[in-house]
Amino acid sequence: MTSIPPPVYWRQTKNWQNLLGKIGTVILATTNFVLIEIEGQRYELMTVTGDHLKPKDKAVCVFRRLSLPTPSGLIEYGLKAHVLKS
Amino acid sequence: MPTKTDVGIISYGAYLPRLLIKTEAIALANNSPNLGTCLGVNSKTVPDFDEDTATISVQAAFQAISRTKNFVKKNIQALFIGSESHPYVVKPTGTIVSAALGLGQRLAMADLQFACKAGTQALQICLSYVKSGMAKYGLAIGADTAQSCPGDALEYTAGAGGAAFIVGTKQPIVKLLATTSVATDTPDFWRRPKQNYPQHAGRFSGQPAYFYHSSYATRQILDQAGLSPADFDYCLFHTPNAKFPKAFAQEMGFTKKQMKYSLLVKKIGNLYAGSAMLGLANILDHAKNGDKILMVSYGSGSGSDAFVWQCAPGFDQGKKFYQNLVNQQIGKDFISYSHYRRLTKI
Amino acid sequence: MKISILGEYITQFGELWDKSLRDLLYESATQAIASADLKPSAIEAIFVANMGAGILENQLHLGALVSSFFSHHPPAFRIEGACASGSLAVVAAQQFLLSGRYQTVLVVGAEKMTDVSSAVNTKFLASAGDFSREYGSTFPALYALLAQAHMQKYATTRDMLSAVSVKNHRHALANPKAQFHKAFSLADINQSEIIADPLRLLDCSPVTDGAAAIVLTSKRTKSPQILACAYACDSLALADRQSLTELQATKSAAGQCYHQSGVTAGDIEMAEVHDCFTISEILAIEDLGFFKKGRGGQASLSGQTTYGGKIVINPSGGLKACGHPVGATGVKQIAYISNLIRHKKINIGLTHNLGGSGATAVVHLLGGKL
Numbered sequence: 001m002t003s004i005p006p007p008v009y010w011r012q013t014k015n016w017q018n019l020l021g022k023i024g025t026v027i028l029a030t031t032n033f034v035l036i037e038i039e040g041q042r043y044e045l046m047t048v049t050g051d052h053l054k055p056k057d058k059a060v061c062v063f064r065r066l067s068l069p070t071p072s073g074l075i076e077y078g079l080k081a082h083v084l085k086s
Numbered sequence: 087m088p089t090k091t092d093v094g095i096i097s098y099g100a101y102l103p104r105l106l107i108k109t110e111a112i113a114l115a116n117n118s119p120n121l122g123t124c125l126g127v128n129s130k131t132v133p134d135f136d137e138d139t140a141t142i143s144v145q146a147a148f149q150a151i152s153r154t155k156n157f158v159k160k161n162i163q164a165l166f167i168g169s170e171s172h173p174y175v176v177k178p179t180g181t182i183v184s185a186a187l188g189l190g191q192r193l194a195m196a197d198l199q200f201a202c203k204a205g206t207q208a209l210q211i212c213l214s215y216v217k218s219g220m221a222k223y224g225l226a227i228g229a230d231t232a233q234s235c236p237g238d239a240l241e242y243t244a245g246a247g248g249a250a251f252i253v254g255t256k257q258p259i260v261k262l263l264a265t266t267s268v269a270t271d272t273p274d275f276w277r278r279p280k281q282n283y284p285q286h287a288g289r290f291s292g293q294p295a296y297f298y299h300s301s302y303a304t305r306q307i308l309d310q311a312g313l314s315p316a317d318f319d320y321c322l323f324h325t326p327n328a329k330f331p332k333a334f335a336q337e338m339g340f341t342k343k344q345m346k347y348s349l350l351v352k353k354i355g356n357l358y359a360g361s362a363m364l365g366l367a368n369i370l371d372h373a374k375n376g377d378k379i380l381m382v383s384y385g386s387g388s389g390s391d392a393f394v395w396q397c398a399p400g401f402d403q404g405k406k407f408y409q410n411l412v413n414q415q416i417g418k419d420f421i422s423y424s425h426y427r428r429l430t431k432i
Numbered sequence: 433m434k435i436s437i438l439g440e441y442i443t444q445f446g447e448l449w450d451k452s453l454r455d456l457l458y459e460s461a462t463q464a465i466a467s468a469d470l471k472p473s474a475i476e477a478i479f480v481a482n483m484g485a486g487i488l489e490n491q492l493h494l495g496a497l498v499s500s501f502f503s504h505h506p507p508a509f510r511i512e513g514a515c516a517s518g519s520l521a522v523v524a525a526q527q528f529l530l531s532g533r534y535q536t537v538l539v540v541g542a543e544k545m546t547d548v549s550s551a552v553n554t555k556f557l558a559s560a561g562d563f564s565r566e567y568g569s570t571f572p573a574l575y576a577l578l579a580q581a582h583m584q585k586y587a588t589t590r591d592m593l594s595a596v597s598v599k600n601h602r603h604a605l606a607n608p609k610a611q612f613h614k615a616f617s618l619a620d621i622n623q624s625e626i627i628a629d630p631l632r633l634l635d636c637s638p639v640t641d642g643a644a645a646i647v648l649t650s651k652r653t654k655s656p657q658i659l660a661c662a663y664a665c666d667s668l669a670l671a672d673r674q675s676l677t678e679l680q681a682t683k684s685a686a687g688q689c690y691h692q693s694g695v696t697a698g699d700i701e702m703a704e705v706h707d708c709f710t711i712s713e714i715l716a717i718e719d720l721g722f723f724k725k726g727r728g729g730q731a732s733l734s735g736q737t738t739y740g741g742k743i744v745i746n747p748s749g750g751l752k753a754c755g756h757p758v759g760a761t762g763v764k765q766i767a768y769i770s771n772l773i774r775h776k777k778i779n780i781g782l783t784h785n786l787g788g789s790g791a792t793a794v795v796h797l798l799g800g801k802l
Contacts, residue, residue: 012564017188021148028676030576030628033569035671042671046568049134050104050419055584063144063186064136066568075173077140077182078567 003073012078019043019061019079026081029053034081048082058084093217094258094398095251096158099149100367101142101229102247102354104417105132107426109242115423122242126328130245130355132421133231135429137246139169140179142229142360144186146250149411150225151187154252159187162252163221164194166211168204168359169248171231172197175279183227194221201275202324203385204228205249205359210265210391212253223254228363232356235283236427243327245355249363259404260370263378263394264311268302275386286386295388296330297337303390304338304382311394315339319377322365324384325351340380347372353416359385366395368412375402435529436655437798438536438647439468440767440774445642445755446611453485453544456643457498460760461540464645464767472501475647476534478508481521481541482759487556488548498540514560515708516787517541518762519794522646523663529650536651541764542643543757553639557758560788562669572636572709574670574789576628579711581676583630585726588714590630592729594621596710597634597752599738604749611640611755621710635710640755644764656773659695659780659797662688668791677726681793682719682784689782689795690721697721700743700797701778704765706786707750713737716784717745720795747772761785766796773800 004012024038032047036059047053048062059081066078106129109122122128133142151159165180172179180195194215198204205228212224229248234240253262274295277284287295300323308314315321321344323331328351335345347369357364362383369379379395421429441463443456451459457480465472480498485491495508511521518541528534545553557571566574582588598618604610616634624633648658664684667673674680690696697720705720707713714728722743723731731737737745748754748768751761762785769781783796 013182013185016186020144020186020188021152028577028580030573030580030631031626033573033577033628035577035676044562044566044569044669044671049136055580063141063148065138065141066136068135069173075138075140077186080136 003070004076006074009074009076016063016077016079020063022061023084024059026053026055026057026059028055034059036081045079045081048080051083053081053083060084092258092261093213093255094253094261094395096223096254096258097150097153097252098249098367098370099146100249100364100412100415101145101149102415102417103131103133103137105134105419105421106130106417107132107421107423111423112242116237121239125243126352127243127355128352129420130243131247132426132429133246138173138231139171139229139248140173140182142231142246142248143167143179143183143227143250146229146248147183147187147225147227150250150252158223158252160190161222162189162225163192164212164215164224165189166196166198166208167227167229168198168200168206168208169228169230170199170201170204170358171233172199200389201385201387202326202358202361203383203389203391205363206383206391206393209251209253209363210267213262213265216254223252226251226253228359230358230360232358233283238283240284240286243356245357247354247357247364248360249367251363259398259401260395261398263396264307265391265393266303266307266310267389267391268299268306269389270299272388274388291386295386296324296326296384297334299388299390300324300334300382300384301338303392307392307394313394317378318344318380320344320347320369320373321380322348322362322369323382325349325361325365326356328352350412364412371409371411371413373397373401375399433530433650435526435658436649436653437658437766437770438470438649438653438655439464440646440770441467442609442644442764442767443642444609445640445757447546448641449546451641453489453491453542454497456542456544456641457540458501460542460643460645461498461501461538464538464540464647468647470536470647473504474536475502475506475538477506477528477537479521479525479537479539480508480510481517481539481763482510482543483512483514483517484543484545484556484758487559488545488552513792514787515706515758516762516785516792516794517759518644518764519766519783519785519796520663520762522763522766522796523661523794525648526658526661529648536647536649538645538647539763540643540645541760541762543759544641545639545757546641550639565669565671570628572628572631575709575711576631577670578676578715578789579630582711582714585677586729588729590622591618592714592733593630593635593710594618595733596707596713597621599732600707600746600750600753603738603747604753607748607754610749610753611638612749612753631709631711637708637751637756640757642755642757642760642764644760644767646763646767646770656770656798656800659799660689660692661794661796662692663792663794664688666791668788670789679715679719679786679790679793681790682716682786682795685793685795686720689797693797695780695797699780700782701780702744702747702769702772703782703784704748704750704768705745705784707746707752708756708786710752712786713745713750720782720784762794766798769798773798776800
């Protein structure tokens with residue numbers, strides 16, 4: 001497994017704050033992946049493990065690792081969709 | 087050191103992974119008696135495969151920030167994170183957290199390690215920054231995904247989670263009345279760089295380590311603040327298990343009632359650098375105007391930080407945003423031992 | 433000017449442990465030329481379609497590689513458009529013929545996928561999506577979202593999806609080059625392992641090694657002709673699509689082909705469509721105009737897409753049962769239909785090849801001498 005190149009990681013970090021904590025509505029959902037609408041924009045996001053989101057569910061963007069870390073490379077972080085508890 | 091200017095907690099947040107494992111399941115897998123029972127720990131939190139100290143820190147801090155006005159986030163100028171499980175040995179967790187939260191670039195920041203007191207040390211450093219005027223607001227985080235060797239006693243207690251505190255001088259909801267620290271070279275628990283799991287010194291971790299340092303710091307701060315145990319509404323001591331803090335509290339003259347909200351360890355295990363921090367968050371979830379709180383952490387290696395807090399007038403007013411922050415995060419998803427092993431191998 | 437297909441060849445599709453990518457390219461290129469009854473020196477240029485060799489075996493520069501099979505080293509191009517690489521190579525070749533630059537060219541598509549693990553293949557195939565906007569997705573997940581949308585809007589059922597797979601496997605029984613020669617029931621498909629809800633293992637095309645090649649000429653011949661071809665694009669990420677229940681790129685490309693040729697959807701006798709997943713065949717047969725929007729599932733379930741029905745879809749077994757060596761698929765579709773026309777099994781056929789989750793669509797209409 002190759003790890004993320006540093007400049008790619010660096011560019012990605014600038015987008016984290018735009019989605020962290022934002023709440024959206026699930027449009028379509030499959031295993032571990034959803035199409036979600038957040039503030040009028042559509043995003044395709046991985047979901048938090050164990051969540052079984054369905055269309056029309058509310059979900060919040062949370063900060064998680066995006067892949068299993070390699071032994072020596074940079075750790076990749078990003079936003080995932082997590083079911084919003086009422 | 088008693089404080090003369092108003093400095094204290096502006097806001098707080100907490101995060102617990104939703105997965106847990108019962109100590110009973112660990113005992114069954116190890117084919118041994120349930121050590122959790124005698125340590126007073128029934129279950130502990132387990133980080134999922136995509137969680138680590140950075141993600142826990144971000145979520146706890148986000149919660150703290152979301153309960154403040156916009157100008158607070160922009161003026162966080164000190165960020166210190168204490169943990170035993172920073173994702174990198176070299177590259178700070180704090181910069182990952184700061185990027186995720188969208189903090190400003192003017193930032194004093196470093197990762198700390200001092201076993202289970204790294205979080206409270208971060209808190210003390212942030213308080214110093216804001217008190218001195220070197221930062222308008224500080225963000226202190228204590229978070230861990232604690233490691234333990236399979237089959238070792240620590241396997242029954244090492245949990246995961248964290249809490250974050252924003253501190254400042256402008257109308258804190260909880261004022262700092264006094265703080266002190268102690269540190270000596272007492273080798274009760276350590277981990278070398280290339281080792282996966284910490285080593286510990288068994289019973290040596292008790293009297294010469296935990297009890298000595300916690301006692302020193304407690305007596306020091308009570309003396310400085312001119313207070314006695316009876317003056318406090320709540321007390322919080324480090325919880326490596328439920329047994330130590332109860333024994334210590336009794337020894338120091340604190341009551342079960344004062345400890346009511348500081349034994350989360352029974353459900354969530356020892357969060358290491360997050361332990362005392364989360365304990366304080368839990369107490370604040372239940373406290374009211376004027377309540378006095380004694381908080382004494384302990385970190386192996388060894389040292390202790392002590393704080394005297396008082397909920398400010400208006401604390402109740404702000405409380406409508408702070409209902410039950412910690413308890414609502416304690417999950418109900420208990421996993422099997424084999425699932426736990428798969429997750430903790432990452 | 434009409435472009436004819438002088439000869440075609442398809443290798444065995446499957447897990448070809450004893451064949452390398454180079455072997456597959458060589459076999460298909462030389463056999464296609466032989467089937468066209470030409471000398472190798474007649475080939476003026478080569479168009480090589482491949483998606484994965486750069487990632488999977490660190491081999492780019494495939495144009496030069498294939499050119500080196502020929503003693504006269506004709507100029508060669510490598511074309512990539514994800515799973516539409518094959519038909520895009522045919523599109524590119526046609527432009528050179530139509531311009532008069534060349535008169536006879538070779539198009540070869542090949543993919544070698546089984547030398548690496550399924551995890552590596554899954555990651556490689558995901559590069560056909562929008563890497564940053566669809567991070568963490570796999571192709572089953574993206575098509576699962578399309579299936580979800582279609583099921584929600586048109587009440588497409590689990591059995592309708594399965595019917596596509598059952599039918600394609602039945603068609604493949606008669607294709608000796610197909611990867612699979614096994615019949616399945618609806619229950620078999622319905623009970624196969626979940627991959628990305630609602631898509632199950634037997635809804636998904638396999639990982640396949642294989643190659644196909646065709647020889648194209650602008651000279652007058654009696655061979656099967658390309659009556660029309662069109663290529664259209666849509667946004668790479670699903671999140672940016674106008675619709676999630678139709679593939680606009682397919683509709684656009686098909687519309688252009690029908691307009692160019694005067695042929696209608698009703699004239700098509702057989703079609704090789706891009707069934708990378710069962711839902712993609714249902715979408716294709718609607719968007720190509722064979723069935724009304726939303727009725728593709730019912731048509732599949734009621735036997736309208738097989739022999740005796742309205743139109744035969746994927747007589748080769750499609751991507752699902754014949755196999756899907758990514759870069760070869762588009763060329764194989766054209767080779768298969770061309771061969772049917774050559775042997776007078778049909779007079780007009782259509783091929784439909786997609787890239788990604790429908791970001792690229794290429795449609796060819798082929799016919800015998802009209």
